[in-house]
Amino acid sequence: MEDTETTVRQAAPEAATKSAWKLTPRSVLGFAAGILLLIDLYLIFAVAPTDANLGNVQRALYIHVPIAIISLLAFIVVFVGSVLYLRGRNGLWDNLGVAAGEVGFVYVSLALLTGVLWAKPVWNVWWTWEPRLTLTLVLWFIYAGYLMVRAFTPDRSKAAVFSAIVGIIGSVDAFIVYFAVQWWRSIHPPQVVGPLAESGSLSGTMNMVLMFSFIAFLVFTVWLIWERMVTLGTEDRLGRLRFELRRQGRSAEV
């Protein structure tokens, strides 16, 4: 009987400890992200100058651009997590890929939504089938596919392998989205962030606010991925506990 108790405890080491709020590097990062985002809001509305041509709606740039760039970066994390998982079958890399995939899905959805809300007053249309927009929509479908493969494959290890393959193939689109405005010049403006950004495309203050916004969102993203990984770890422990109880012929339902 002691053996049984020990295995159950090993499967659920967290059960004995109540989840009390503690000062951890993760909570400090979350707090820092919150402060940075509040400062970012102040900079966007009180410091950044009003664009001479577009007016105040141009302030959407300070959230749209970082969100769009981070949605692409998240897919690079998915790519790294997927490759490392397929190489070593370590669940931690799989969790990193899933967490980045989920967060990336939120970001790419917001990139599309904020883009649509910006396009209407600036281009006078909600949507146009221009290369970058179309490829971003394709990226949204790839992210959705990645998460659906994950959710609907019954076997946990098979789900991890299948989604890792989708993650690796899908990351190609993330690169194409970034280079789209260089390869196919159209209505969408060129890059303002990254190696292909045209220098002087934004004024000094605008550029500073955009860079600050990018850093604030980046810190927030790292925190989000970290928190999601912790949740996935807890769900994994629950899965192991259920498996152990079923193996012993006991009820694994609450």
Added chain:
Amino acid sequence: MIQLLQTGMPPSNLSFLIAAFVVTGVAFMAYVFFVFRRRQEARAEIEQLTRTTATEDARTETQ
């Protein structure tokens, strides 16, 4: 806000700007809530399963 008050901008533009920020804020808050709620549910279930198992084991031992 100061910048918004200083310049006379068309109201339609302002509504698009506000919508973009509100949508972003709501989406992030909803996702953070989803992550924490799932973790809380998993932790509660782990705790309950462990407690049930321990009670069952204690009962078997006394028998």
